[in-house]
Amino acid sequence: MNASPNSRRIWLHLKLGWVWLLLFATLGLVLEGLHGLKAGFYLDVGMETRRLMWTLAHTHGTLIGIVHLAFAVTLERIDRPGDALGVASHALVAAGVLLPIGFFLGGVVTYGGDPGLGVLLVPIGAVSLIVAAAIVVYALKPPRDQQ
């Protein structure tokens, strides 16, 4: 792996992936615990928006963790340096923070059926994820000499 030109990024995304999985799988366990304890601030009929936001934080955080791992594997397979992949890496890191945190904060304070202002982080995170995915798709295009 040391031989790969992207080895530092690969390690970063492997670490982030597993840490994200640890964090957001734990959040899932906490949410299950809230169900078990019938926590009013999470389960009451008026808490529909909070429940939705925190569930989305858990799923997005967990999935982004898996995406980090997939990105690490992808970097290793591509096996060539490139600024674009650097941008994708940064975008993925940003998405990994903004999406789950935005959903989580959106559920901390709610306004009836509307989430709190933290949810504004979510579209920025979504755009970051799309940018990262687009760059990876482009990078996966075979070199001209192999076409």
Place this chain on the structure above:
Amino acid sequence: MKLGTVFMVLGVLVAFGSVLGFVTTTSEDLYLPRDKTAVPQSAFASSRTCRSCHPDQYASWYRTYHRTMTQVATPDAIHQAWDGVSLSREGRTYHLRREGNRFFVDMPRMATKGEALEDRVLLPVVQTTGSHHMQSYWMPAPWLDEPPETQGRDRFEKHCAACHGPGGLGLEDGERSLLAAGLGTNVVQFLGPDDETHLEILEELGSEDVARIVRYVERLQFPGRLTMFPFTWFIREQRWVFDGLTYLQPGPREHSVEPYGNNWDDKCDGCHATYADYRWDGDAQRGFSEAVELGIACEECHGPAARHVARLRNPLERYRRHLTANASEDDIVNPAKLSPKLASAICAQCHAELIDKDPGVEAFRPGDPIEPYAHVLRRYGEPPYPDWIQEALEDNQGLFRDSFWPDGTILIAGRDYNGLVESACFIRGKMSCLSCHSMHAAEPDDQLRPEARGNDACLSCHQELGTDLTAHTHHAPESSGSQCYNCHMPHTTWGLLGAMRAHRIDSPSVAVSASTGRPNACNLCHLDTSLGDASDWLTAWYGQPVVELTEEERDIAASILWLIKGNGLERAVLAWHMSWKPALEASGDTWQAAYLSQVLNDPYPAVRHAAGRSLRALPGFDDFAYDYTDASHICDAAAVSAKQRWLALFPSLGTRPSLLLVDGAIDWNLVAALQALRDNSRIEVDE
């Protein structure tokens, strides 16, 4: 994928959708009131829309009996056994049938006994009203799709159109339209031998022509309308009851168009659905019920919401409001932020006895005062009356008698606003319906706020009384005699076969009881005491003037006098109180059965029902077989049987003069003498 394949897939999807649509639209749906939110530019949004932004409020409203006041007739609304049930009344038999999730009634055609097959009709049940105490059922008028009677129409145009307008649609100003409220129903009642209004026409026409006109007008009026199944499911007692036996009046209330009950669009829809209407389509020659929603939904209290919804679809606008809490430019009303008077006016739309002005209460919108739309009915003393009262009295001479106790306190349950406006707490501007009730923060049973269930409701303002409650109540602080409600809001209104709390908040007064017959709270709890005893207490404790009473009033328990010689309402209220738990705790429970036995054959079904219910709550009578709907000779026998059982159960209760008990025996001669003086004046509580 080839283009042909795409079209084939689309075709299959469309066909599947059509089949699904066909399957899920039943014929009953055609009879349901049209959805007012579905028309272009509708001012209404419906609770379905409110839910997405106000899930908490939606959920708390969803639990209420207001929501389920009227529902589509599905298994979610109808819980009791239906299929195979047969009901009978006055020689007519009704068979209930169920096919899957659809409910039907096989019943007699109008004005027949339904004995021959051609005299019977199978009608679908379209919607239900009530889900708490009683439930009624609505069916389309059976001739919904039949064309108007052409010969009858010709005769109508010749003889009736001059007053009622072409086609019965009224004159230019709508006056005398047969489709307008009040003139749009019960045409069968008119044009009969007692009809003085149409005397000249009746003399001019033969009976055949009259019959044709009646048939024409029936068809003109009823298409598109829903009529009530004449039996009611009594939820509290889990039994069917003939609808006419659920009111307080002498004998059963007969329906004007037997065997069909009330007409949804004339009287019921206004308070049992949200912004309901009836619209006549002259081109189609049929009418349509309309409503924003069945049941009482968000917009009934918060006002039409379409503009509010349209403006707040913009998330920026929503967050501006969330963050600035600026509701000043809102298109919708929050009753909690209104003055007590305006907040209470919202409830008054339905919970008041009103006489419409022009425009009527249908035009009322939350946030408005009620007065521009309707007069709040009050009992006036001697004439001359205001014009609107005079007109109302011409329509209904029993208006005062059937709506108010003689002291002006409303006697109809559920018309609580009429009581509230007579209360000092409201008049001083501090109190509203929302002081005690809430649609979102209360249990559905009575929508009482948790903090309003006990004395805190009153003590939040009358704090000085809370420091030493006994000094004010002269009862132990934890006893029912120290509960504010029990003395200041006694159960003196009547509805749904029960006594309910008066919402005229006042103090017990023997003077009022003696002069008007309205029972006071003291004697409704201390059933074994006389008006004289109560008067003595009120004079000693509160300095009330000594009341001049007859010897009878001074010596005999007031409850017995009201039960035995009072009018129908007094008898019903007292019969109900004879199983009221605080009253039994204060008065004992061994002697009441003797007197209840005397009203088991009362001419008022409501009195009989209350007596039977109370009797079964007393010791030794829990298994007593009695049905207040039985024929009079069976009720007579039950009265004798109950008396004998009481004599056997309690042979020696000692001597208690106020209860007419001497050496364990009741002075039945005196009871009979009191019974002979019974107030038989007619009273009909118009619930």
